[in-house]
Amino acid sequence: MIRIVGIILQFCALLVGAQQLGCSPQCAQIYHISFNTGNWHESVEYCNRLGLRLAVVDTAAKHEAVVGAAQTTGLQSTGFFGLWLGASDLARTKTYVWHSTGEGVVFAKWKPGEPTGGNEHCLNLYYWPAIAFNWTWNDAPCDTRLYAVCESDENRCIGWN
Numbered sequence: 001m002i003r004i005v006g007i008i009l010q011f012c013a014l015l016v017g018a019q020q021l022g023c024s025p026q027c028a029q030i031y032h033i034s035f036n037t038g039n040w041h042e043s044v045e046y047c048n049r050l051g052l053r054l055a056v057v058d059t060a061a062k063h064e065a066v067v068g069a070a071q072t073t074g075l076q077s078t079g080f081f082g083l084w085l086g087a088s089d090l091a092r093t094k095t096y097v098w099h100s101t102g103e104g105v106v107f108a109k110w111k112p113g114e115p116t117g118g119n120e121h122c123l124n125l126y127y128w129p130a131i132a133f134n135w136t137w138n139d140a141p142c143d144t145r146l147y148a149v150c151e152s153d154e155n156r157c158i159g160w161n
């Protein structure tokens with residue numbers, strides 16, 4: 001038994017050593033941003049086709065990570081950039097739920113005054129400074145055409161250096 005534990009510890013030490021030497025791949029990507037726009041349902045389907053899901057952004061850290069991934073595309077340079085996130089209130093109006101987990105939206109980064117409701121039932125992230133959206137959340141009509149933010153189902157790495 002002691003011998004087995006010793007072998008496991010040696011193996012772990014080798015792995016740590018390899019990482020320190022840069023021998024093992026480093027995670028470079030948690031989120032995938034679509035190359036084209038689509039409505040909210042198309043975006044759900046797009047992520048699913050990749051074996052991913054529309055992003056569940058249930059913590060401030062994940063929100064910041066999504067914003068960081070979006071910024072690397074450079075698409076915000078036009079002054080307008082909208083991305084679908086994985087929640088809606090389509091099942092019950094005014095109750096936002098993360099589509100792929102069934103969990104209610106608790107952490108939120110709504111722009112003050114949002115969600116406005118009406119015919120707007122799908123959650124998106126906007127960079128649209130002309131109307132005071134600075135990487136903040138909005139409810140939009142689900143047929144609006146925006147980019148998708150996809151992630152793995154456990155917020156795992158999907159791209160390596």
Ligand SMILES: [Ca+2]
Pocket residue numbers: 114115116117120138139140
């Ligand atoms: Ca709205």
